Amino acid sequence: MKQLKVIKIGGKLIEDEGKLADFLNDFAKLKGPKILVHGGGNMATEIAGKLGYETKMVDGRRITDENSMAVITMVYGGLINKNIVAKLQNRNVNAIGLCGADGKAIVSKKRPVKEIDFGFVGDIENINSEFILNLLEQGITPVFSAISYSETGELFNTNADSVASEIAVAMSKEMETELLYCFEKKGVLADIDNETSIIEKIDAEEYQSLLEQKVISDGMLPKLHNCFQAIEKGVQTVRLGDMHLLRPESKHTKILSS
């Protein structure tokens, strides 16, 4: 079975030109098929602000209205995505920048309205792994922005961690897939105030125990949930770390299947 790496990078890494260049150097050096997934975070909020669009929040949760979705499509789907593709081409990586509508790669359904209507937010229902596989077989590196496509013809904002995880799950049926989350921390920390307290390996049992001990902080909960979901659904390897995660010597957290 061929190997594949699915790598997700977050907002803070994208916003720092120097860090992004360093990361893309590491990414370009990776041999074999690979997929990059990116969010955008603060850049969209900043541009929405400049355009005079208010960020709507209900119960502390962000609502994606029509204006926000337009900004996300501009910033994630255009500005960030196409610039990453250009920088990768410049590093001899034959990249193409995609959102979920392209080749119907990521199909979602509007998040059901219960107490809150999140607006243009979609939960992933299908990944077109045949389309992605086809690109990879041609030596092309897909770069995905976290935008999905709904069968109603709309674009939806979708959590970038979930995009990476769902792509990895779908591809794991075809290839031996490694899912890598690059974020601000070096991994899951035993002590949130101590950057060196990296927990090097976590299995499902230890995850439960860490949850009970409340070692895992709020921000980490959805990320770890995605990691274990990916492992349970067949992704062969999941790792969490900082922007140096692609380097063989990096300290990080590895998620183990039980």
Add this chain to the structure above:
Amino acid sequence: MKQLKVIKIGGKLIEDEGKLADFLNDFAKLKGPKILVHGGGNMATEIAGKLGYETKMVDGRRITDENSMAVITMVYGGLINKNIVAKLQNRNVNAIGLCGADGKAIVSKKRPVKEIDFGFVGDIENINSEFILNLLEQGITPVFSAISYSETGELFNTNADSVASEIAVAMSKEMETELLYCFEKKGVLADIDNETSIIEKIDAEEYQSLLEQKVISDGMLPKLHNCFQAIEKGVQTVRLGDMHLLRPESKHTKILSS
């Protein structure tokens, strides 16, 4: 030889939601391989204005500075491009949205600085017809925004008419290619104030004579130049018309080889 249609649509068609929907219905009905090329025009200027970016002009010509290029990448490469792709998927056209950096499809060089430095503006040097052909053979419809890639790793603003014409020229070596320009008029008019005075056929000789008689207005000059360049370089058919150009009954101008 297989047939291919390369269709360029302009800013005013894109900005009108209803007209765009009508056009995309016609486009979706076209059988066989096809490529869509779009500009964006006023939408970028409008968003740049809202963001507080000034449109720089020198001698009446627009300069693409760093901020303008960012807006173009957002608006052309993201907002317009990805929404067209979503609307096409919704019409059962398996589209993917691309700029010149994707698959190094459109490679350009910064326009040489003579009297004016146009900034981030590129003149096309190469079209990766192999990459485009590969997509078409998989039944995929490429949708190109008018952004090219420079080997320096930068994205450049590029005239959408030229993008369409250069793609058509490159593809005409592989397929029997028809280039269609959809714009505001029904074609080249013998009398600019009379919308029904469409010149149905123009060859190079008549083009020269129209130029001498100054029948062709300023805005039409670069468009017709692109048309005749395309024909001279091997494009099998070139047509100019309005948003209904894809309908068999449309009145329009056909460019003839001499």
